Amino acid sequence: MAGKPKLYYFDGRGKMESVRWLLAAAGAEVCFSVFNFKLHIGKLFEEEFxxxxxxxxxxxxxGSLLFQQVPMVEIDGMKMVQTRAILSYIAAKYNLYGKDLKERALIDMYVGGTDDLMGFILMFPFLSAEDKEKQRAVIVQKATSRYFPAYEKVLKDHGQDFLVGNSFSWADVHLLEAILMVEEKKSDALSGFPQLQAFKARISSIPTIKKFLEPGSQRKPVPDDKYVETVRRVLRMYYDVKAN
Incomplete structure (x- = not known):
């Protein structure tokens, strides 16, 4: 496996899931390892949980974790930390980052907005049962009143299939990931957004994305109690997270 990207994170979504999505969109496949056990189901990157x-x-x-945090990705001779830097590098490497500076700026802007929405969701598994219900309402409210209307307008105004430059990009991958995460909290969250409904169908049908969405892919499931307990134990995260 020498020379192939290697992902260091927990066996769950968290901040690494967007990296998996982007590598999958680029056509990368996964080989993962837990301790000394390895299951080879792809060619281009591996995971250590x-x-x-x-x-x-x-x-x-x-000294691998520059800021004492994961995710970390070994790629092209580098040990990269900071999720945004990792994603930017992968997007540029696989031509998913626009054709010029203006397109890259738009991609950054849209990805930044999607990141804000995802931030409300990433903390969800670590909340108490009472706070989860409050946060579920916050997630749906933020998505349907702030973020989805913005992307609906972008798609309607330019009338193209993709968010930027009428070409498949990191922004499209990131938005689809966020849409599916919100729909896990409320299945009809897109009911008032016809442009986003069509966008979801288009992006989901792209071969690399379609494969990633199929059963048996390396897309991680909704975080469960085992994932939460592992993260808390490894990071010694004994405090309670509070809802927004």
């Missing part, structure tokens, strides 16, 4: 505090401390002691 953090399951113990000792694994995490080994990365810290080895």
């Amino acid at each position: 953090l399951e113990t505090r000792e694994q995490y401390e080994k990365l810290l002691q080895g």
